[in-house]
Amino acid sequence: MPSDIALLARTAPLYDRVKRVIPAIEWPVFADDVDAILELKRRRNAVILAHNYQTPEIFHCVADVVGDSLALARKAMEVDADIIVLAGVHFMAETAKLLNPDKTVLIPDRAAGCSLAESIRPEDVRLLRQTHPGVPIVTYVNTSAAVKAESDICCTSGNARAIVEGLGVSRVIMLPDEYLARNIAAETDVEIIAWKGHCEVHERFSPREVRQLREDHPGIIILAHPECPPDVVAEADFSGSTAVMSDYVAVNKPPRVVLLTECSMSDNVAVEHPDVEFVRPCNLCPHMKRITLANIRQSLETNSHVVTIDPAVAVRARQAVERMLAL
Incomplete structure (x- = not known):
């Protein structure tokens, strides 16, 4: 019991960040893995890059760099670490490896794929x-x-x-x-x-759903990801990447908003904006949800799973990514 009390005391500042989206009764389940991951990062000189679709206990409590695909690609080149753990899907881990060929890049679950x-x-x-x-x-x-x-x-x-x-x-x-x-x-x-x-997350939103949201929540502001069908984007008030949607909320402070994207995005943005009401008719990404605190911890403990790319492929793929970053 004393060790449990000490653990909860050490992680209390982290829980304070996410208390609006994680019930207090759930935090003890996360606290041990959070505490262990922070120590493993220090010991192994590792950093965690987390996409906006990761759950709040990952995004706000153990990640060092967070953002959309572009932000993670840019920041991947700047990290001062021996090990990069990519809390996201496999193509993101490959991109991190392309930009950091001399670093060890880990993905906690090889099966974290992407329909696209x-x-x-x-x-x-x-x-x-x-x-x-x-x-x-x-x-x-x-x-x-x-x-x-x-x-x-x-x-x-x-x-x-x-x-x-x-x-x-x-x-x-x-x-x-x-x-x-x-x-x-x-x-x-x-x-x-x-x-x-x-x-498979964004294609399921429909114009009818958008119209129903407006009927059920008068005055709501609707933000749509551009991976949504064009008729959904046309019904929305604004369309942009996850980073752009987050910036929209920060700048405009809509009293009530819905983000037509993956579920955890709303939770993560809500943490930063307690004065904004988030309506959440979202869709889960089953691939993103394969990443958990438990397998991030295991990844750091066992060096799994190392991302490798055929050198001949890597040279050409890196050029395509670097041309994007140059613009």
Whole structure:
């Protein structure tokens, strides 16, 4: 019992950060892993990069760097550590490894995948290049390193329009998210050839759901991720990446808001904005939820699972990511 009391006392400041979204009765379940992870990070000179879709006890209590795909890609190059643990899905861990080839990159669960990344293969990209010779291929970071290696440049939902327009061409191929490509096409004069990949989280939102939200919650502000179908984005008040949505809430302070994206995003933004009411008709990402405090701890204890990329693939994939970061 004394050790339990000491543990809860040590972790009390961390619980204070998340008490609005994690009931007090649940914290003792998390506290031991949180405490152990913090010690393992110190001992092993490790950092944890966590995506916005991670649960609050990961995002706010053990992560060193948090953000959307673009933020994690940029910050991955700046970390001063021997080990990077990626609390996210596999393509993010690969991206961290591409940008930090001399560091050990770990992913706590190899099965943390992505419906978008699995929707396209390198041979598909090669066939598209043959079908549309000379047309630049812009590939969403939600793809494998092997697919990135077949591309000209990468993008995220936060910088996709800037990347497409920054190429200075009239036509591009944009992979693999059809809805992101169509939403960007509506904002630019550049012709966009799209692939048929979809995010299993965002494709489930519907215009009818948006209209029902407005009926049930008069005055609500609705923010949609650009991976949502275009008719959903058209019904929303604002569309942007997870980072842009978070910034919108911080700047505009809407009294009541809904984020049409993955569930944990609302929890994580709500922690920072106690004066904003978050309505939560969200969808869970089963892949993101494979990452837990327990397997982050195990990853640091056992050095599992090490992310490796074929060197020949890595060189070409890194170029596509670095071209994005350069813009």
